[in-house]
Amino acid sequence: MSDLKQNEVQVSIIIPTYNESENIIQVLKTIGDHLPKDIATEAIVVDDNSPDGTGKVVEDYINDTQNKIGYTVDVIHRKTKSGLSSAILDGIQHSSGETVVVMDSDFSHPPKIIPQLVEEIKISKYDIAIASRYTEGGEVSGWSTKRKLISKTAKGIAKAGLGVNESDPMSGFFAFRRKILEGIKFDAIGYKMLLEILVKTKGAKVKEIPYTFTDRTRGSSKLDSSTMFDYVRSVWKLYRYGHTAKVSEPRTSIRFISKAGRFYTVGASGLLVNYLVSLLFADAIINFWYIHATTIGIIVSMSSNFILNKIWTFEDRNFEAKKTLAQYGKFVGFSSLGALIQLGMVYVMVDNYQFAYSLALMLAVIIAASSNFILNKKWTFKEKVWS
Template sequence: MTLQKPLLKLSLILPTYNEAENIIKILESIEDALPETMTSEVIIVDDNSPDDTGKIAEQYASQKRGNNRALSLKVIHRATKGGLSSAIVRGIHSAQGEIVVVMDSDFSHPPQIIPEMIKKLEGSPPVDIVVASRYVRGGSIIGWPFKRRLLSRGATKIAQYGLGVKKVKDPMSGYFAFRRQIVEGIEFDAIGYKILLEILVKAKNPHVKEVPYTFTNRTSGASKLNLPVIFDYVKSVWRLYRYGRSISAKEKRASVKFLSKAARFYSVGATGLLVNYASSFILSSLFPNLWYLHASAVGILLSITSNFFLNKVWTFEDRGFEIRKTAKQYGLFLGFSTFGALIQIGALYLLVETYHISYPLSLVLAVLAASSSNFLLNKKWTFNERLLD
């Protein structure tokens, strides 16, 4: 990304889609929060909202032109709904400020902390990115159900440990400020809703600070979280993982190695399902008098055995086959596989019966919990590797 020379102190990017109920109030709140002496601009990037959010913002901007205040308003009308991240990137291209702030327009992000974020950026030592964080001390979330909190925490952990941004407690925040020069040269994929995550991964060793804030779930309009958004997040993480792997030869990032081994472990698990099914089916076909549960038990044992050897050789690259060592490893692997099954059953029961989450979603979460614990336990104890290597 090539940027023009900054002419202002601050550019605030406000992506919008169907925010007619909020847009005027949020603009007024931003004006009240920013110091009058600060030369600033607000860039509204509207994705052709059917409720005329863009037109309302344009009318408001026209009314404000000609006053003596240092804040200016600019509206960018996009022809189609291109997504939040691409809207933010479009705003960054148009920004003329030394500092860029990104926030939502639905009052989930309070404008009152913008001056504090700017102060942190300009403090000593210098800071490149300031994240408004829900998960540092003093931060909180109001109005989210348990399922939404669980999904957010899970996505955050994937980002922290899968993409190597462990030092940032809220890498999924949509509210942040940064010095514009840190994105110079970055080629954005702009997938999904989390452009901050892409900046954290692709920027060159940014110095990051977090400030607490209270996220308040929107009170008007419709939430943007849905299944396509979740798929976009998965796609974004995969792209960033591949980006990390492409530079791993130079940087040897531990996060990439960790994620690579996790991917191998889960791939082996998928082959184990095939071994389980095929062996159970073949046994029950060859021996009609064999009880189907006995055939299934043999299939499970064979799949665990095949998983063990594939993980030993391929996932963890352990080629030592001394009898005592291999037998010990096999016993641990068998024990952790059994423990993982118990975790899956327990988590599934808890999510369905206690928190009344739908069975399909509960099953996915339970399998993720069980497979994650299985991978980490085997990595640490069976094959004696550090967790984050």
Template sequence: MTENNLSSIPNEMLTRTRSLSIVIPTYNESKNIVKILDSLRAALTREMNAEIIVVDDNSPDGTSQTVEEYAKSSTNSGYSIQIIRRENKRGLSSAIVTGIERAKGDAVVVMDSDMSHPPQTIPQMVEELQSSDCDIVVASRYVKGGGVSGWPFKRKLISKGATKIAQHGLGIKIKDPMSGFFAFKRQIVNNIKFDAIGYKILLEILVKAKGAKVKEIPYTFINRTAGSSKLDLSVGVGYLQSIWKLYRYGKSVQASERRTSVHFLSKAGRFYTVGASGLLVNYFVSFLFGAVLSNLWYIYATMIGIVFSMSSNFILNKIWTFEDRKFDPRRTLMQYGLFLGFSGIGAVFQLLMVYGLVELRHVNYSIALFLAVAIASVGNFLLNKKWTFQEKVWS
């Protein structure tokens, strides 16, 4: 069986013997796994006819052994527990795909094992799948009634930035496409070939499950209290790789679009998505030089972060937004200089406009800032489109 291609699953494996499968990927979660299994025992009823599938990437802390011992002591719990132990650590998304391949339920729930996703929400998710006209139910932090508990500001900023990149870069409409807590009807992924890059498999399902109807329900994400977070620089790189891969996938399956307005808006959307990614690059690089690799003065570290983010913005806009893949040195340096110049002009314009609106027109600062950013960003896009990358403005 090809691990990431669900269309290759033999027909007999698709025979449903249970109504609900819960997939839990783990790596070094021995401090949390018993708590989550106990919570599931309290939340699930016998009528739900559930199975729990724990996929462990050979955790050195003995997570898989803990699950095996728990399963042996829970034979009369009303649901089954199976452990899939993968010999090599291959990543969160591929672990989830492995669990989905083994799932026998008509509905599948994916959740984390660190107690950040409350099992008490699962009955509502399953009920929505059964009673509503939807194929995917996403437990959302960003709809009314949802929220996040225990996150520092920088974690919230990273999450919001990644969400905006997914929404604008991939055309995803829901408010929390980065959720790791969701349920779906098993049949919608039967013919999907998963790439399983990065750490958010929901993104891939949303992009590749054609015509799937999605509903969001609120929940409160609770930051882990035991174990360590898996969020690091490699996770960020993997996320950007998955966004690029999914963007290329969407582009390859869509019919060629001839309308000028759609071309223009598509490039504008990509331009602003790149801008959002630049914020993440700026933060990570500044933090890296200011707190991890060296003890640079924070101003110097921030300046390095700005240079990196502007450079990454230029490269991404050249390759992705404006699809210019010619990199002869003279032309590229000229484009780079123009890009930096227009970015500088936009920054000066933004400062002057904010000052003028606040000091001379007595406009509220937040409104003035919004107007200035909006106008400066539009101007930046149009100037770079016309002069840096030599395209017609309306094209």
């Protein structure tokens, strides 16, 4: 260990890892190259029992470079792969710095940005500093169109459903003042810890710093279907958290966001209905052409969405036949606009860009659902748009 451990640690850098043996040592070295020498710093590597021995690689590095790297490096060996957010939370609990930095270990998050993040917390007195891909001056390099679409869709869901205002609430590269977490219980679901922090520390002062995200050159991406499912679970729990906290909220803006959140939550349930029904008809029953299967999925999900939105989102429990049929007709009409968008996207992504049907379907349903809220709020359920 470095002698810095004898001093009070000011900055803790949390680095979760899983199969990053090719990258982690160079990342640790590069962090040391950019750290201010007058700030006592520790890095905590949280390894999820990597099959490639990442944790052992870090442990050997610590022992071989004792007192030579300029800052403390520790490693936490977890027994199972328990998820990115929980790894970050474990790292935070084992750290002692007043300022905490979270970053990936694959060079997509450049260590040279760390001093800027720390400065915003320690000198400019912000509570949270986010390295942002989407604020002015930020960008993404090396991503496919598909990956960019997934990222922006996830960001849009977070901003619309959870009411966060930051341009990159999905960033995995950020710093925060430790004390803002006092008294907060974290669910630590999925891979976007920042989003949970932003939702549960409303009122915190946030600064975004632009940077260029560069996709990994070694190792493999951790983005898969289970990651997407965990994200949906996380957004749902955060929405419920925010809704409970705002039950008596008198402000129109918050009521609007809450109602929009319910609408998009229903949309998420419709996504699941649409996805399962479409796959059922495309693969499991009679092998429909994917366009026909998608159409059936749309019809079933429209019906379930109408009932849930009528009862829960717009709190209309008048089921008089004439009124309900009229509402259903309008709801289907407006939703059909989104359906046309969905069909077009599925066709283009599958036929022109060779997306897997299951992925194309999921992306198309998410994007199409976004066009329905305002029209149905105003014309189907007769509410003022801003209410």
